[in-house]
Amino acid sequence: MRNRSLLVITTLAVSSALSLTACGSRASTSSSGNSSSSAAGATTVTIGVDAPLTGSLSALGLGIKNSVDLAINTANKTNEVPGVTFKIEALDDKKSPQQGQQNATQLVGDNSVVGVVGPLNSGVAVSMQQIFNNANLVEVSPANTNPTLTQGPNWQTGTKVRPFASYFRTATTDAIQGPFAAQFAFSTLGKKKVFLVDNKLTYGVGLVSTFKDEFTKLGGTVVGQDHVTSGANDFSSTVTAIKNSGADFVYFGGEYPDSGPLTKQLKAAGDKIPLIGGDGMYDPTYIKLAQGAAEGDYATSVGAPVETLDSAKKFIADYAAGGYSDPYAAYGGYSYDSAWSIIEAVKAVAAANSGKLPADPRKAIETAMAQVSFSGVTGTVSFDQYGDATNKQLTVYGVKGGQWTTVKTGTFSG
Known part of the structure; x- marks a missing residue:
């Protein structure tokens, strides 16, 4: 978004x-x-x-x-x-x-x-x-x-x-977006241990679920999982759990008003691992809310740029x-x-x-x-027989130099 x-x-x-x-x-x-x-x-x-x-x-x-x-x-x-x-x-x-x-x-x-x-x-x-x-x-x-x-x-x-x-x-849909992100994290970034976080809402929970299924299928390990309340300001307990888990990245299901402050607090606590999320995170406001802490984070979004x-x-x-x-x-x-x-x-x-x-x-x-x-x-x-778009393209964006840059465009190959 x-x-x-x-x-x-x-x-x-x-x-x-x-x-x-x-x-x-x-x-x-x-x-x-x-x-x-x-x-x-x-x-x-x-x-x-x-x-x-x-x-x-x-x-x-x-x-x-x-x-x-x-x-x-x-x-x-x-x-x-x-x-x-x-x-x-x-x-x-x-x-x-x-x-x-x-x-x-x-x-x-x-x-x-x-x-x-x-x-x-x-x-x-x-x-x-x-x-x-x-x-x-x-x-x-x-x-x-x-x-x-x-x-x-x-x-x-x-x-x-x-x-x-x-x-x-x-x-x-997230039936494609979650697995697409999982393949990118595991195969392209070489990340093997993930801590999962969602905002307890329909979009976030569903996205994390599809990511988790593909990531573990590839051989990745879920070292912890937590749920945050959308609109909260203090993510200290989640940050502590992430630090103690030994995760080499966080996968977040939700939107930028929550993921921006989460990555800021995580980096401020000394854990410099990347945060990866879906299309709900892909907006310049995420970078603004992170206040300099978003560098090296990633998000997937629908379609090509x-x-x-x-x-x-x-x-x-x-x-x-x-x-x-x-x-x-x-x-x-x-x-x-x-x-x-x-x-x-x-x-x-x-x-x-x-x-x-x-x-x-x-x-x-x-x-x-x-x-x-x-x-x-x-x-x-x-549209297909379910009313879904026949266009299945997705793009990975990364924060570099304080702005979103295109990393990879493609489709999920399951």
């Missing part, structure tokens, strides 16, 4: 074309009924966003919201779906499952909403999936990585059952030209692609209905999503 440097675009024509209203549509009012018609005669529909827009993870949430806004602006500007105008409705879940559930209910209750991008956190997604599914409202997450969301609770035993037909994601992709050049330029005050962060490209997949499904439904959306298009859009395939910011965007 992360930030990127932005290119500066000075072309006035591009800037003015992308600087639309905050709603990202030609119609600025929200509809509480079925798809409404704008003054120009176009049907206006809403793409919802659910993400942490305030609080400790807002750097990621705002990048998600802005990238969806850019996709909507682009679709309206190019008349991507003739006769349809898109707008955005962004809600703050504050990384809270309870708030996410309330947001899901609110979005379902607005009949103009034809799809939702989000959430950021897997634990929040758990609280929302049933609500969206009951309403046949498509939900596409750019960041959720817990495998149970798409493959059910018994996926690790080989029994994969898709729980919710309305749920999709453009990010790959957006800045290295030819497919992302226009997105990067358009985002800069859009005048957004916050970076697109780690999930910007995936958020744009999530929104665009909804736009593609809307386009398919309209095309199959004489160029118009039906009065209640949600079920048709849910069905159309399974067939969506297009060249997006992050590469080819499509």
Whole structure:
């Protein structure tokens, strides 16, 4: 979940074309009924966003919201779906499952909403999936990585059952991310003894579990394990346990607000071993919170670095030209692609209905999503039978010289 440097675009024509209203549509009012018609005669529909827009993870949430806004602006500007105008409705879940559930209910209750991008956190997604599914409202997450969301609770035993037909994601899963990190730690770094730490939440626990399975399979040893409370400030007992364990690295499941202070306190206690984590750790804020102690730490994240992709050049330029005050962060490209997949499904439904959306298009859009395939910011965007992204790439980043640098991009070979 992360930030990127932005290119500066000075072309006035591009800037003015992308600087639309905050709603990202030609119609600025929200509809509480079925798809409404704008003054120009176009049907206006809403793409919802659910993400942490305030609080400790807002750097990621705002990048998600802005990238969806850019996709909507682009679709309206190019008349991507003739006769349809898109707008955005962004809600703050504050990384809270309870708030996410309330947001899901609110979005379902607005009949103009034809799809939702989000959430950021897997634990929040758990609280929302049933609500969206009951309403046949498509939900596409750019960041959720817990495998149970798409493959059910018994996926690790080989029994994969898709729980919710309305749920999709453009990010790959921890079924790949954890083992990918384990192979990197064991084979590339030569680390053999790990101390595992998670934040007791859905994402962190799941990520540590998949890492542990692969690491021990490779011949590595788990010399200790602990759980921390997300949002805590004092990790001294965990630090002591790590020091006494003889571990040659720590693997952390959780986000940067906790892992940053943990690595700072660990290094301050004299244990200079690296801390490795997942995509929830990959953000410049991690380095800032570590206060100089993050050097030599690593994190994996979904996909290839957006800045290295030819497919992302226009997105990067358009985002800069859009005048957004916050970076697109780690999930910007995936958020744009999530929104665009909804736009593609809307386009398919309209095309199959004489160029118009039906009065209640949600079920048709849910069905159309399974067939969506297009060249997006992050590469080819499509979904498998579980609603998972077919793009399985991951990248290892390391802290060097006080900033994240790309170490390795690839896929897990199990």
